[in-house]
Amino acid sequence: MSGDGESDMEYSDNDYDDYYNSGDSDVDQIDPKKTDPEYFDYKCLLVEEVEKLLNELVEKLNTRIEITPSLAKVLLHEHGWDVEKIVSKYRENSNGLLITARVKPPTNDQPTPSTSSSIACSSSSWSTTNLPTTSSLSLHRLCPVCATSHLPDKFEKLACNHSFCKDCWAMHFETQIFQGITTQIGCMATKCNVRVPEDLVLNLVTRSIMREKYQQFAFRDYVKSHPELRFCPGPNCNIIVRSTSCEVLPKRTICEMCQTQFCFKCGMDYHAPTNCQIIRKWLTKCADDSETANYISANTKDCPNCHICIEKNGGCNHMHCFHCKHDFCWMCLGDWKNHGSEYYECSRYKENPNIANESIHAQAREALKKYLHYYERWENHSKSLQLEQQTLDRIKTRVNEKVMKAQGTWIDWQYLFNAAALLAKCRYTLQYTYPYAYYMEPGSRKDLFEYQQANLEAEIENLSWKVERAETTDLGDLENQMDVAEKRRTTLLKDFFPSTVSNTFT
Amino acid sequence: MAALPRRIIKEAQRLQLEPVPGISAVPDEQNARYFHVIVTGPADSPFEGGLFKLELFLPEDYPMSAPKVRFITKIYHPNIDRLGRICLDILKDKWSPALQIRTVLLSIQALLSAPNPDDPLANDVADLWKANEAEAIRNAREWTQRYAMDTTSM
Numbered sequence: 001m002s003g004d005g006e007s008d009m010e011y012s013d014n015d016y017d018d019y020y021n022s023g024d025s026d027v028d029q030i031d032p033k034k035t036d037p038e039y040f041d042y043k044c045l046l047v048e049e050v051e052k053l054l055n056e057l058v059e060k061l062n063t064r065i066e067i068t069p070s071l072a073k074v075l076l077h078e079h080g081w082d083v084e085k086i087v088s089k090y091r092e093n094s095n096g097l098l099i100t101a102r103v104k105p106p107t108n109d110q111p112t113p114s115t116s117s118s119i120a121c122s123s124s125s126w127s128t129t130n131l132p133t134t135s136s137l138s139l140h141r142l143c144p145v146c147a148t149s150h151l152p153d154k155f156e157k158l159a160c161n162h163s164f165c166k167d168c169w170a171m172h173f174e175t176q177i178f179q180g181i182t183t184q185i186g187c188m189a190t191k192c193n194v195r196v197p198e199d200l201v202l203n204l205v206t207r208s209i210m211r212e213k214y215q216q217f218a219f220r221d222y223v224k225s226h227p228e229l230r231f232c233p234g235p236n237c238n239i240i241v242r243s244t245s246c247e248v249l250p251k252r253t254i255c256e257m258c259q260t261q262f263c264f265k266c267g268m269d270y271h272a273p274t275n276c277q278i279i280r281k282w283l284t285k286c287a288d289d290s291e292t293a294n295y296i297s298a299n300t301k302d303c304p305n306c307h308i309c310i311e312k313n314g315g316c317n318h319m320h321c322f323h324c325k326h327d328f329c330w331m332c333l334g335d336w337k338n339h340g341s342e343y344y345e346c347s348r349y350k351e352n353p354n355i356a357n358e359s360i361h362a363q364a365r366e367a368l369k370k371y372l373h374y375y376e377r378w379e380n381h382s383k384s385l386q387l388e389q390q391t392l393d394r395i396k397t398r399v400n401e402k403v404m405k406a407q408g409t410w411i412d413w414q415y416l417f418n419a420a421a422l423l424a425k426c427r428y429t430l431q432y433t434y435p436y437a438y439y440m441e442p443g444s445r446k447d448l449f450e451y452q453q454a455n456l457e458a459e460i461e462n463l464s465w466k467v468e469r470a471e472t473t474d475l476g477d478l479e480n481q482m483d484v485a486e487k488r489r490t491t492l493l494k495d496f497f498p499s500t501v502s503n504t505f506t
Numbered sequence: 507m508a509a510l511p512r513r514i515i516k517e518a519q520r521l522q523l524e525p526v527p528g529i530s531a532v533p534d535e536q537n538a539r540y541f542h543v544i545v546t547g548p549a550d551s552p553f554e555g556g557l558f559k560l561e562l563f564l565p566e567d568y569p570m571s572a573p574k575v576r577f578i579t580k581i582y583h584p585n586i587d588r589l590g591r592i593c594l595d596i597l598k599d600k601w602s603p604a605l606q607i608r609t610v611l612l613s614i615q616a617l618l619s620a621p622n623p624d625d626p627l628a629n630d631v632a633d634l635w636k637a638n639e640a641e642a643i644r645n646a647r648e649w650t651q652r653y654a655m656d657t658t659s660m
Binding site: 146147162174175190 | 603605
């Protein structure tokens with residue numbers, strides 16, 4: 001119990017940090033942070049910092065094995081920037097490593113004679129033309145691509161020995177770069193898959209715009225191949241996030257620059273407790289079915305008592321009919337009295353126990369019903385989250401008014417913002433519990449999940465109600481409600497965080 | 507139009523002077539990058555005896571990009587669709603600037619000898635080719651007779 005108490009303290013500290021937007025002032029380096037299932041060590045880096053980081057790895061590999069920096073880059077790119085792995089593989093079988101990384105041609109059996117013969121063959125394919133070629137000068141050689149003779153110093157070749165003139169190489173590189181291909185540019189020879197290292201490209205491509213493009217695209221490739229690095233998915237944001245916890249987990253990452261919140265593992269919107277595969281499946285499903293679902297779950301509902309049409313204009317599910325003063329739940333349209341006192345279960349989907357014996361048609365209907373049940377709740381919380389932004393704006397105006405009227409200072413009313421921020425955080429998690437529940441197999445684990453989900457849902461509704469009516473709510477009461485809601489949220493996440501329970505599906 | 511690269515001139519000359527057996531490729535009088543191609547159906551294939559017209563165009567960045575090739579004569583083949591487009595790796599990602607018009611046309615001729623229904627472009631043809639090869643070959647032979655042996659249109 002005391003442990004829980006500590007973590008609660010911890011969370012209110014976090015909110016405090018969030019509020020002052022000073023996440024970097026980690027004065028309290030207490031370990032209990034590790035007990036937070038969402039906690040994740042990461043750093044937001046600038047492009048230059050990442051370039052430095054990658055260059056350091058290149059240098060590190062360079063000191064360990066004898067290889068040019070460009071080839072080191074190819075190897076690192078191919079092996080997830082794991083220097084130790086490359087070194088051990090190199091010691092084991094250097095030739096094999098270079099072949100699989102496509103630095104060397106795979107022909108183990110006398111690579112030099114076979115390639116040189118293929119060159120001879122290709123140039124002979126041109127020389128048989130009885131055209132007046134410039135072959136009078138024996139020094140000149142024919143480039144098989146442009147069919148023009150050049151002096152030998154105009155030629156360049158890779159480890160595969162396929163030799164072409166520099167102009168043709170440069171043109172080949174530009175064509176590839178134009179298509180967005182950089183680290184995967186290959187040799188020009190037929191059926192040769194040897195890769196062109198960076199230095200050759202940058203030596204031969206002279207147009208600055210193409211050089212810049214190359215470096216830009218190659219950098220993207222390098223970052224994407226590094227397991228600890230992720231581009232911030234925020235629009236026009238250049239931040240690269242580095243995980244400093246040596247693991248790739250589906251944890252919440254918030255970009256320091258643009259505040260975009262995303263899952264470190266898949267780069268999508270943060271989605272705990274649902275895991276990366278399930279959320280993708282769910283979002284695809286929603287995109288496919290949304291027309292029907294939107295049609296069915298319209299934005300308005302009728303009051304269950306007086307049947308007046310009601311449009312929801314706030315985040316709370318506790319509805320209070322202005323017409324007949326009836327209190328009901330927006331979700332299940334049941335009497336709100338049962339929600340307050342009794343066990344809150346309108347978040348739970350009740351499966352038809354006889355479904356296996358029903359007709360296919362009924363099963364399809366049941367499947368749609370089940371989907372709509374979860375979809376409606378998912379959509380509802382997503383909309384509530386948007387509405388809570390409006391609530392926050394309203395709070396701001398209200399607080400300003402109060403401060404102007406000298407009813408307390410600005411500081412006095414800050415707790416309201418904290419409460420609104422916490423409410424949004426809780427609702428966000430709650431929204432992402434629905435895809436998880438949808439794909440869960442029925443059983444005791446699902447029962448437990450839905451029990452915790454219902455608890456969270458109930459506390460969030462209470463909190464939402466109290467935040468919206470903050471003037472009449474006692475401060476202590478509100479703070480207590482915040483603690484309870486956040487505790488429900490973390491309990492659920494602790495028990496069902498994706499990295500620890502990914503095996504519960506299929 | 508920009509001057510024709512030496513490479514294209516040499517390829518065209520060589521195609522005239524040392525033609526590939528069973529293949530003719532003649533540059534258009536108006537456009538030296540456009541070739542009128544005729545491929546004869548390989549022996550021991552359902553396309554035997556047919557003369558297949560194709561068009562071949564060398565894009566601006568040839569040989570850095572692959573030539574564009576298309577069958578004009580209708581053909582019943584799992585890797586060639588009804589618009590005459592050809593599914594051939596060297597025309598796409600396996601293109602190498604060291605390949606030439608002649609090597610491309612030889613590969614197309616080889617594709618007629620050895621259809622590859624596992625990598626289909628024309629799905630219906632490929633399905634039949636896999637399910638009932640004898641019937642597919644009969645169809646191919648019939649199409650060859652109907653569309654590729656009418657010398658008057660050549």
